[in-house]
Amino acid sequence: MKRNEMNDLAAFVAVAEEKSFTRAAATLGMSPSALSHAMRALEGRLGLRLLTRTTRSVSTTEAGERLLLTLRPAFESIQSELTALGAMRDKPAGTVRLTTFRYAATHVLWPILPRFLEAHPDIRFELSLDDGLTDIVASRYDAGIRFGGALDKDMIAIRVSPDVRIAVVGSAAYFARHPRPTTPKELAGHRCISYRMTTLGGLYPWTFERDGHSLQWKPDGALVFNDDDMILTAALMGQGLAYVLEDVAAEHLARGDLIRVLEEWCPVWPGCHLYYPSRRQLPPALAALIEALRLASAPARPSRTRKRTRSGD
Numbered sequence: 001m002k003r004n005e006m007n008d009l010a011a012f013v014a015v016a017e018e019k020s021f022t023r024a025a026a027t028l029g030m031s032p033s034a035l036s037h038a039m040r041a042l043e044g045r046l047g048l049r050l051l052t053r054t055t056r057s058v059s060t061t062e063a064g065e066r067l068l069l070t071l072r073p074a075f076e077s078i079q080s081e082l083t084a085l086g087a088m089r090d091k092p093a094g095t096v097r098l099t100t101f102r103y104a105a106t107h108v109l110w111p112i113l114p115r116f117l118e119a120h121p122d123i124r125f126e127l128s129l130d131d132g133l134t135d136i137v138a139s140r141y142d143a144g145i146r147f148g149g150a151l152d153k154d155m156i157a158i159r160v161s162p163d164v165r166i167a168v169v170g171s172a173a174y175f176a177r178h179p180r181p182t183t184p185k186e187l188a189g190h191r192c193i194s195y196r197m198t199t200l201g202g203l204y205p206w207t208f209e210r211d212g213h214s215l216q217w218k219p220d221g222a223l224v225f226n227d228d229d230m231i232l233t234a235a236l237m238g239q240g241l242a243y244v245l246e247d248v249a250a251e252h253l254a255r256g257d258l259i260r261v262l263e264e265w266c267p268v269w270p271g272c273h274l275y276y277p278s279r280r281q282l283p284p285a286l287a288a289l290i291e292a293l294r295l296a297s298a299p300a301r302p303s304r305t306r307k308r309t310r311s312g313d
Contacts, residue, residue: 008042009071011035012050016060016068092288093122099134100127100145102228104272107247108145108161112296116289123285131198131226137277142286148270154278160293161272165246168206168266169258173238180261181241184208184217191240192219196226206243208265219243271297 014024015035025032043050050064060068100109105127117125128134128141136144147164148157170178174191181187184206195204203224205216221240225231228244235242236257242249246266252258274290276282282290 005042005045008038010075011038012042012064013068013071013075015039015051015058016064017072019058021058091122092120092284094283094285095124095126096143096283096285096289097126097141098128098143098145098289099130099136099139099141101131102129103245103248104145104161105129108272108293108297112292116292120285120288123288125289136275142283143274143276145272145274148273155275156278157273157275158290158294159271160274160290160297162297163268163271165268166207166243166266167246167249167253167260168241168243168262169235169249169253169260170241171236171238171258172256174235174240175259177238180259182262184215184262184265187217187219187241191223192217192221193231193234193240193242194219194221194224195228195231195243196224198226204243207267208262209267210265214267 011024011028011030014027015021018024018027021032021035021039025035028035039051046063048063049061050067052059052061098109109127113125117123133146134141134144136142145160148159168181178190179186181190187206192206196202197204203218205218207214207216223231223234223239225234228248231242232244232248232252234240235244236252241261249258249260253260274293276286
């Protein structure tokens with residue numbers, strides 16, 4: 001059904017109930033002449049007279065009364081549902097289905113999720129972990145979270161975390177047996193723990209930047225994983241060097257369990273972004289989650305008393 005046909009049917013219901021073109025036009029916010037023209041067009045398309053017009057009143061014909069009996073409950077149901085949806089906007093409810101990767105789940109989502117669900121008891125949250133770039137439309141997810149540089153251009157993206165930096169780390173036990181590299185080229189003499197990309201199948205290259213120049217190193221070690229926790233565990237056990245996010249290794253670096261190298265070569269990646277299709281109406285439950293994530297990621301205001309885990313596979 002075309003949009004103008006739906007509008008004409010709604011106008012017919014108004015005329016039939018008001019029994020007046022003038023009153024119905026005022027209700028619909030249009031002129032009586034335009035309303036009369038729309039009714040004649042509707043009758044012309046149907047090939048039936050729906051309204052009997054006199055100088056004093058308007059009444060429905062037998063065909064018009066039959067159509068009114070069909071349309072009235074339908075439009076009342078639509079209005080009731082629109083009212084219910086308005087209530088959902090005021091009190092978000094429903095299920096949010098989200099796809100993301102482990103780092104975003106633990107460092108971005110989980111810190112706000114318990115309080116968010118407590119504040120919105122009518123929202124159900126479903127999370128799927130996947131390091132690949134999942135097609136959220138085909139897989140029927142409401143949204144996804146990935147690093148900003150890995151998003152399709154037809155998505156609406158909202159930053160939900162600061163930028164992140166890479167760290168190359170190894171244990172003290174490892175460096176007791178091997179010299180610390182000072183340039184990426186010296187990695188050729190080291191055991192580098194590799195990450196297998198789940199969607200493309202290849203080994204994830206280590207990217208470095210310095211003084212405007214960038215280069216990639218393809219690790220070639222004895223250990224290959226498709227899980228960052230396993231890579232970090234292997235590094236802690238002295239099995240080689242790991243290429244991980246700085247946040248992931250921060251606690252171990254602070255305790256001295258891991259030692260950082262090549263720090264001046266390690267790049268900064270765009271932070272995590274929540275994304276969803278630009279053509280999709282934003283569900284109230286997802287809008288509430290986005291707002292919670294934005295508030296959590298916003299930089300702290302100064303006091304007045306004082307002056308890529310890999311998601312681009």
